[in-house]
Amino acid sequence: MTKYNTGNPVGSADPRDLYDNAENTDVWVLSKEKEMAPDRLGVQRKTWHGMEKAFDDFLASSGYQNMGTYGAGIEFTAYNQTVFVGGTAWRLAASTGLPYTTTGAGMPEGGAFVDIGDAVLRQELAGDPADGLGASLVNGSVIWVSSVAEMKAYNVPANTQFNLEAAGLSGMFVFRAGNYASEVTADPFGAFYIARAGDPTGGSGVFERIDKAVVHQSWFGIVDNPLIDIDQTARVKSFWDLAATQSMGVAWDMTVGIADKLNTPSNLNLLCKNVTLKVRTDFDGGTGFREAISSENASDVQVEGLRLDGNESALGGLTPVFVGDPVRGFAVIGGCDNVTFRSCRADNVQANAFIHFSGGAYTQSKNVIFDNCVSENSGLGFGQEIVQGTVVTPEGPGYTEYRNCRAILCNYGLYVAGGEFKVIGGYYQAKRLRALVVYTGDGHAVTKGDIQSATFRMTPETGNNPCAEFKCINEQSTAPNYEAQQDLDVTLSGVCKFIQDEPTGINLKIKEGCNVKCTGPVLIGGVSCIRTEQSSLTGGPYRPGVIVFDAPKFRDFQTDGIRADMEISLTDPVFSSPAGVSAAGVELVTGGVVRMKRPTFGAATDATTLDKGVTTTASGTRAIVTEAKPENVTTLFSVTVANAALWDVEKTEGGSAFDRNIIYGSGSPEGVVAAALGRVYVDTDGGAGTTLYVKESVNLGSTGWVAK
Numbered sequence: 256m257t258k259y260n261t262g263n264p265v266g267s268a269d270p271r272d273l274y275d276n277a278e279n280t281d282v283w284v285l286s287k288e289k290e291m292a293p294d295r296l297g298v299q300r301k302t303w304h305g306m307e308k309a310f311d312d313f314l315a316s317s318g319y320q321n322m323g324t325y326g327a328g329i330e331f332t333a334y335n336q337t338v339f340v341g342g343t344a345w346r347l348a349a350s351t352g353l354p355y356t357t358t359g360a361g362m363p364e365g366g367a368f369v370d371i372g373d374a375v376l377r378q379e380l381a382g383d384p385a386d387g388l389g390a391s392l393v394n395g396s397v398i399w400v401s402s403v404a405e406m407k408a409y410n411v412p413a414n415t416q417f418n419l420e421a422a423g424l425s426g427m428f429v430f431r432a433g434n435y436a437s438e439v440t441a442d443p444f445g446a447f448y449i450a451r452a453g454d455p456t457g458g459s460g461v462f463e464r465i466d467k468a469v470v471h472q473s474w475f476g477i478v479d480n481p482l483i484d485i486d487q488t489a490r491v492k493s494f495w496d497l498a499a500t501q502s503m504g505v506a507w508d509m510t511v512g513i514a515d516k517l518n519t520p521s522n523l524n525l526l527c528k529n530v531t532l533k534v535r536t537d538f539d540g541g542t543g544f545r546e547a548i549s550s551e552n553a554s555d556v557q558v559e560g561l562r563l564d565g566n567e568s569a570l571g572g573l574t575p576v577f578v579g580d581p582v583r584g585f586a587v588i589g590g591c592d593n594v595t596f597r598s599c600r601a602d603n604v605q606a607n608a609f610i611h612f613s614g615g616a617y618t619q620s621k622n623v624i625f626d627n628c629v630s631e632n633s634g635l636g637f638g639q640e641i642v643q644g645t646v647v648t649p650e651g652p653g654y655t656e657y658r659n660c661r662a663i664l665c666n667y668g669l670y671v672a673g674g675e676f677k678v679i680g681g682y683y684q685a686k687r688l689r690a691l692v693v694y695t696g697d698g699h700a701v702t703k704g705d706i707q708s709a710t711f712r713m714t715p716e717t718g719n720n721p722c723a724e725f726k727c728i729n730e731q732s733t734a735p736n737y738e739a740q741q742d743l744d745v746t747l748s749g750v751c752k753f754i755q756d757e758p759t760g761i762n763l764k765i766k767e768g769c770n771v772k773c774t775g776p777v778l779i780g781g782v783s784c785i786r787t788e789q790s791s792l793t794g795g796p797y798r799p800g801v802i803v804f805d806a807p808k809f810r811d812f813q814t815d816g817i818r819a820d821m822e823i824s825l826t827d828p829v830f831s832s833p834a835g836v837s838a839a840g841v842e843l844v845t846g847g848v849v850r851m852k853r854p855t856f857g858a859a860t861d862a863t864t865l866d867k868g869v870t871t872t873a874s875g876t877r878a879i880v881t882e883a884k885p886e887n888v889t890t891l892f893s894v895t896v897a898n899a900a901l902w903d904v905e906k907t908e909g910g911s912a913f914d915r916n917i918i919y920g921s922g923s924p925e926g927v928v929a930a931a932l933g934r935v936y937v938d939t940d941g942g943a944g945t946t947l948y949v950k951e952s953v954n955l956g957s958t959g960w961v962a963k
Contacts, residue, residue, distance in 0.1 A: 327359025483512025589617025636662025641674030708749030755781030857887025
């Protein structure tokens with residue numbers, strides 16, 4: 256920028272030199288582009304901008320640059336370059352000119368270098384771990400990352416720890432060196448083992464999750480998907496399989512679509528909160544016995560709080576006929592021990608919502624428990640099917656326990672076909688077929704059950720099916736063999752309730768061959784509270800079974816509290832609140848036998864008087880009744896003459912002619928006073944030969960009196 260360029264020496268007062276100096280100074284101070292500019296003598300000088308730039312570059316390069324291990328021939332071009340000797344860092348002294356090449360004679364090479372101590376280490380500790388610096392240099396340190404991809408990019412020594420902060424995936428990981436290919440294969444969604452980006456097989460090492468005792472569903476990429484347009488079966492399967500290797504699996508707040516069967520592996524302990532698995536319309540489940548959630552050959556399984564939506568609205572008609580293989584809900588298939596589903600729910604399932612199926616081709620299972628589970632609007636709410644077959648186990652038939660379960664408006668409430676079972680509490684409501692069925696026959700195993708304080712209710716959408724039914728040989732439709740008649744033994748205790756909401760439907764039906772012992776039940780509604788039914792099959796005689804009720808209560812029946820064609824025994828029964836105006840407490844039809852102690856017929860508070868206590872119009876019936884209490888009944892005993900000899904009634908309250916030894920009245924008793932054989936009648940208005948009468952024939956009839 257020198258205009259005159261006189262070349263005069265420094266100190267010139269020539270006005271031309273003063274002009275050139277002024278022009279150059281303007282460039283040095285104000286230029287924003289030039290870092291150097293010449294003075295009037297041609298010497299390059301730094302501009303103000305150049306000095307600022309140099310200072311910024313100095314700040315940027317003020318860290319140390321490692322030139323490697325000390326030796327001869329290393330060229331230094333800056334004062335922040337270093338070499339190491341025995342772990343100690345050295346740099347050029349400020350008095351050493353640049354560039355400088357090491358001689359290799361040993362430090363400090365005649366004062367050319369100075370020892371800088373731990374300055375290099377401090378710099379490297381402040382570096383990026385991804386470059387092998389920072390936390391990666393410190394044993395036991397933790398590297399914080401915000402994504403799986405970021406962690407996978409690291410190339411770090413073994414045992415380096417990472418803290419992953421990523422939604423749904425957060426946790427502590429440690430890098431394990433070695434061949435982990437099998438672990439990576441078994442964990443396709445990277446919940447436990449994550450391979451490095453440079454080695455996706457895990458053959459040289461993996462990042463392993465440290466705290467995996469409680470396994471979270473989010474680690475597997477399972478997401479809330481109410482529309483179930485995503486099939487997440489594989490992710491849920493992986494979740495359950497890996498959770499079974501740890502203490503517990505947990506899941507919460509999501510709806511997940513599944514398109515195939517899920518198996519519960521042994522040792523699975525799964526805890527769910529507000530989680531629903533929903534069956535998709537493309538559900539496969541294989542052929543034969545298709546189920547959404549299956550336990551087969553599994554032991555020590557506990558699933559709590561899981562919901563299943565079968566996504567099925569059409570459950571068939573009055574007697575549903577399944578087309579193809581219907582989908583079941585929670586199913587224990589065979590070979591299982593100690594399997595518990597607790598506080599689970601299965602709704603809208605086409606077939607069985609909760610079922611235990613074993614025997615036959617399957618090893619029989621044992622210790623299967625459904626605890627506080629619920630099913631609504633399903634084909635069969637709860638049940639079991641234990642069959643005979645080629646597989647025999649010394650433990651005997653499979654055992655199932657139902658604890659405080661609820662079936663709400665299902666086709667069947669509880670359906671038991673073979674095996675041992677126990678029902679503790681609960682509420683089972685049916686809308687089409689039965690609230691309770693207990694059955695054996697047709698190749699099913701012996702049935703033995705204990706029902707405590709449960710309620711069974713029939714609220715039919717259509718039809719008048721029984722509320723509950725116990726059946727045995729009547730179901731041996733294929734080549735019935737009375738000698739091979741299977742045993743069915745059921746005991747009911749506590750306050751078991753049977754409620755029939757359909758007036759024309761039977762409440763409890765008991766078929767021939769069943770042993771039923773019941774204490775304290777309450778039966779409400781229906782055309783009959785109890786009806787027995789003889790077998791119509793050929794090949795008998797069959798074992799009739801033993802039916803015993805202790806302290807039962809029969810209410811709101813239309814026609815009869817009990818209609819029996821077999822023998823039934825009752826102690827302290829109460830027949831009250833009849834719904835029909837001509838209802839009877841007990842009606843005996845052909846083959847019917849009733850044994851009762853202390854029955855009560857009617858109640859003072861009944862709106863409708865019980866028409867008859869015990870009645871029959873059929874021959875061959877028998878009643879053995881002691882201490883009857885006729886509290887609100889029109890006719891205590893109504894019996895045809897043909898049956899009189901088989902009836903025996905004693906000690907009836909109220910002085911009935913049936914049980915008084917001496918009867919007093921006015922006029923002849925013949926054709927007027929019914930009494931048992933051997934009774935004596937005194938005519939208070941009689942005379943010689945017409946005062947004393949003895950009942951010598953026609954038991955319980957009004958004829959057969961002979962004057963004495």
